[in-house]
Amino acid sequence: MNAVSSRGAQTILAPGSTIGILGGGQLGRMLAVAASRLGLNVHIYSPSAECPAAPVAQTVSVGAFDDVEAIIKFAKTCDAVTYEFENVPAVSAKGASSVTPLRPGARALDVSQDRLIEKSFLRAQVGVEVAGFEDVNSVYDLKRAVKRLGLPCVLKTRRLGYDGKGQVIIRSEAEIDAAWTTLAPAPCILEAFIPFEREVSIVAARGLDGQIKAYPLTENVHRNHILHTSTAPATQDNGSAAKIAAKILDHLDYVGVMGVEFFQMTDGRLIVNEIAPRVHNSGHWTQDAGCTDQFEQHIRAVAGWPLGDTTPRHRVVMTNLIGDDVEAWATLAKDPATHLHLYGKSEIREGRKMGHINRISPST
Amino acid sequence: MNAVSSRGAQTILAPGSTIGILGGGQLGRMLAVAASRLGLNVHIYSPSAECPAAPVAQTVSVGAFDDVEAIIKFAKTCDAVTYEFENVPAVSAKGASSVTPLRPGARALDVSQDRLIEKSFLRAQVGVEVAGFEDVNSVYDLKRAVKRLGLPCVLKTRRLGYDGKGQVIIRSEAEIDAAWTTLAPAPCILEAFIPFEREVSIVAARGLDGQIKAYPLTENVHRNHILHTSTAPATQDNGSAAKIAAKILDHLDYVGVMGVEFFQMTDGRLIVNEIAPRVHNSGHWTQDAGCTDQFEQHIRAVAGWPLGDTTPRHRVVMTNLIGDDVEAWATLAKDPATHLHLYGKSEIREGRKMGHINRISPST
Numbered sequence: 008m009n010a011v012s013s014r015g016a017q018t019i020l021a022p023g024s025t026i027g028i029l030g031g032g033q034l035g036r037m038l039a040v041a042a043s044r045l046g047l048n049v050h051i052y053s054p055s056a057e058c059p060a061a062p063v064a065q066t067v068s069v070g071a072f073d074d075v076e077a078i079i080k081f082a083k084t085c086d087a088v089t090y091e092f093e094n095v096p097a098v099s100a101k102g103a104s105s106v107t108p109l110r111p112g113a114r115a116l117d118v119s120q121d122r123l124i125e126k127s128f129l130r131a132q133v134g135v136e137v138a139g140f141e142d143v144n145s146v147y148d149l150k151r152a153v154k155r156l157g158l159p160c161v162l163k164t165r166r167l168g169y170d171g172k173g174q175v176i177i178r179s180e181a182e183i184d185a186a187w188t189t190l191a192p193a194p195c196i197l198e199a200f201i202p203f204e205r206e207v208s209i210v211a212a213r214g215l216d217g218q219i220k221a222y223p224l225t226e227n228v229h230r231n232h233i234l235h236t237s238t239a240p241a242t243q244d245n246g247s248a249a250k251i252a253a254k255i256l257d258h259l260d261y262v263g264v265m266g267v268e269f270f271q272m273t274d275g276r277l278i279v280n281e282i283a284p285r286v287h288n289s290g291h292w293t294q295d296a297g298c299t300d301q302f303e304q305h306i307r308a309v310a311g312w313p314l315g316d317t318t319p320r321h322r323v324v325m326t327n328l329i330g331d332d333v334e335a336w337a338t339l340a341k342d343p344a345t346h347l348h349l350y351g352k353s354e355i356r357e358g359r360k361m362g363h364i365n366r367i368s369p370s371t
Numbered sequence: 372m373n374a375v376s377s378r379g380a381q382t383i384l385a386p387g388s389t390i391g392i393l394g395g396g397q398l399g400r401m402l403a404v405a406a407s408r409l410g411l412n413v414h415i416y417s418p419s420a421e422c423p424a425a426p427v428a429q430t431v432s433v434g435a436f437d438d439v440e441a442i443i444k445f446a447k448t449c450d451a452v453t454y455e456f457e458n459v460p461a462v463s464a465k466g467a468s469s470v471t472p473l474r475p476g477a478r479a480l481d482v483s484q485d486r487l488i489e490k491s492f493l494r495a496q497v498g499v500e501v502a503g504f505e506d507v508n509s510v511y512d513l514k515r516a517v518k519r520l521g522l523p524c525v526l527k528t529r530r531l532g533y534d535g536k537g538q539v540i541i542r543s544e545a546e547i548d549a550a551w552t553t554l555a556p557a558p559c560i561l562e563a564f565i566p567f568e569r570e571v572s573i574v575a576a577r578g579l580d581g582q583i584k585a586y587p588l589t590e591n592v593h594r595n596h597i598l599h600t601s602t603a604p605a606t607q608d609n610g611s612a613a614k615i616a617a618k619i620l621d622h623l624d625y626v627g628v629m630g631v632e633f634f635q636m637t638d639g640r641l642i643v644n645e646i647a648p649r650v651h652n653s654g655h656w657t658q659d660a661g662c663t664d665q666f667e668q669h670i671r672a673v674a675g676w677p678l679g680d681t682t683p684r685h686r687v688v689m690t691n692l693i694g695d696d697v698e699a700w701a702t703l704a705k706d707p708a709t710h711l712h713l714y715g716k717s718e719i720r721e722g723r724k725m726g727h728i729n730r731i732s733p734s735t
Contacts, residue, residue, distance in 0.1 A: 022697070023717050036407065040427070043426060043427045043715065044404070044712055044713070045704075045711060046713025046715045046726065048715065049426070061429075062413070062428075062429040063403070063404070063427045063428075064426075064427075065425075065426040295661070297659070297684065297685070297731070307704070312701070315704075315707065316708070320661065320685065320731075321661070321684065336385075340409075340677055340679075341677045343679065344680070349409055350410065351407065353387050362410065367684075
């Protein structure tokens with residue numbers, strides 16, 4: 008049972024094998040649970056021993072994400088390694104992949120860690136539509152870029168932004184200097200503002216054999232730049248989001264689950280906003296949809312197993328529990344249509360994701 | 372978040388609290404996963420550090436089940452304690468309950484550990500129908516009991532029987548001596564043979580507030596005395612099994628999930644075969660039925676939370692993977708209608724439960 012069968016780079020993990028996860032947040036926690044269902048063990052690598060994934064993982068190795076030696080040592084205890092957040096330094100990921108299969112590969116990190124590289128890759132190599140963008144390294148660059156892209160527009164740091172952090176909207180020329188001062192001296196990207204009709208996303212997986220399976224289109228609502236609700240299946244899905252995701256997955260020779268976020272225009276056109284090389288918050292609804300959930304799907308791909316079913320049996324509305332939203336747990340636990348998911352975080356902080364609920368909708 | 376609120380014996384566990392589980396088999400493993408979903412931590416007490424629950428539990432305390440001092444020490448690290456198998460010695464369970472709320476209580480163990488006490492309790496106190504039975508402590512007792520109950524009949528040890536172990540069918544008077552020799556000198560019970568139409572069971576829960584919720588009736592097929600398949604909802608459920616289960620739960624002032632197994636006669640009458648004061652193999656189908664699964668339901672009850680929804684959204688057929696059945700995992704993983712659950716047991720043995728599959732049936 009414990010054997011790992013190998014065909015070149017095509018290592019298949021049998022039940023009893025161990026998957027290493029770089030990162031120990033709530034995504035790692037839910038991945039560990041999914042792995043246990045398939046008889047697979049999980050080792051976590053995290054800067055904190057008290058991370059959300061720790062209570063459900065076999066071991067936690069505590070270390071910094073830029074400690075390449077420690078990550079290589081960790082990877083040697085695993086039959087395959089994956090990651091649950093996209094800011095693992097590429098050099099660390101490459102270190103892990105030098106001793107153990109890394110799925111998805113380091114290239115997905117290279118591309119998704121830097122908004123400039125990401126947008127260039129999507130436009131030039133994959134050939135999908137993204138917002139207009141310009142490289143910005145000085146206030147001079149910024150002024151020229153604003154002229155090219157028009158107002159309003161959005162200045163973002165190239166790296167390490169999430170949940171609205173590291174970005175500033177510029178609505179008039181008078182705001183340019185202040186915007187630059189806020190983010191400088193970080194290398195930035197200026198993006199044209201997209202007057203979207205709605206925000207949608209797709210979660211799709213690619214297996215070791217190249218097979219691709221996408222979940223249905225999901226409609227997302229953000230509050231204060233943080234995902235608030237995801238509803239799936241979204242209305243008016245013409246299949247183009249799944250096609251775009253498949254192109255991206257193939258271009259990266261990707262193995263695992265990816266989240267792709269889009270702006271949808273009034274004419275229906277989809278503009279790729281960003282990609283996340285991991286399980287995605289807008290895919291949490293899959294846990295209570297009656298099909299294979301995104302966490303098990305990712306584990307299946309990482310283990311080299313066939314991908315599972317992605318057809319939901321009913322509509323689900325996922326709502327994040329942010330900060331003190333979680334204090335309503337006792338009330339939420341009473342509602343028969345609500346599935347409660349808590350991440351075991353003891354400290355409540357404003358804007359912190361503490362859990363989520365999946366509400367089954369009566370209409371399908 | 373970490374606070375435990377207490378109203379006399381009515382301790383409610385908030386997210387962040389710790390549930391102790393006596394036993395670390397697959398039931399403990401699946402209970403630990405359910406607890407993590409609700410933001411609760413799990414400590415396991417098991418004779419083996421390498422038990423199936425270990426990889427998904429926060430800690431494992433290794434000790435014997437009859438080591439009362441060790442169990443008391445373990446219970447002190449938990450906000451509530453439960454058990455995943457019914458042969459925890461009552462003295463150990465009582466030790467745990469002297470320092471921490473024990474749910475279900477020790478009385479459920481007293482009753483279910485001994486077939487003679489169990490059947491007497493069910494008939495005399497609860498007032499439900501059981502097979503005719505006689506106390507047997509000698510071959511003389513046995514001969515007299517066979518005369519009273521008639522042939523065929525079944526000789527069983529009073530304690531520690533499971534999956535057909537510790538029982539012998541007696542079909543003729545010539546077999547009496549051999550049957551006694553097989554099981555002696557263990558105290559035994561002789562039971563009348565029930566010519567049943569089918570075997571059914573019900574999994575029901577009782578909350579700390581006395582609320583009772585039952586899942587639908589489940590039809591079970593055994594092979595070699597081991598559960599092979601459970602299909603739910605069963606056809607022809609007139610609600611009487613749920614009523615019987617509710618009576619038993621109330622009589623024990625029970626908190627948690629219980630499994631009640633029945634023989635159903637051709638005239639529809641239900642005869643209680645046995646009760647299991649824990650989550651039950653015939654309730655594994657609830658994991659993929661779209662409602663609260665039995666593991667979360669048990670954790671909710673133990674934590675003092677409201678019980679969850681028990682209405683399945685579709686029919687499910689659960690099939691156990693026994694011994695080398697598990698070697699088909701790669702084929703089973705390909706079927707979109709099959710949800711695979713493996714227990715992480717490395718050693719395959721004949722008759723050992725290695726995992727199960729839940730197949731969603733197209734008809735509801």
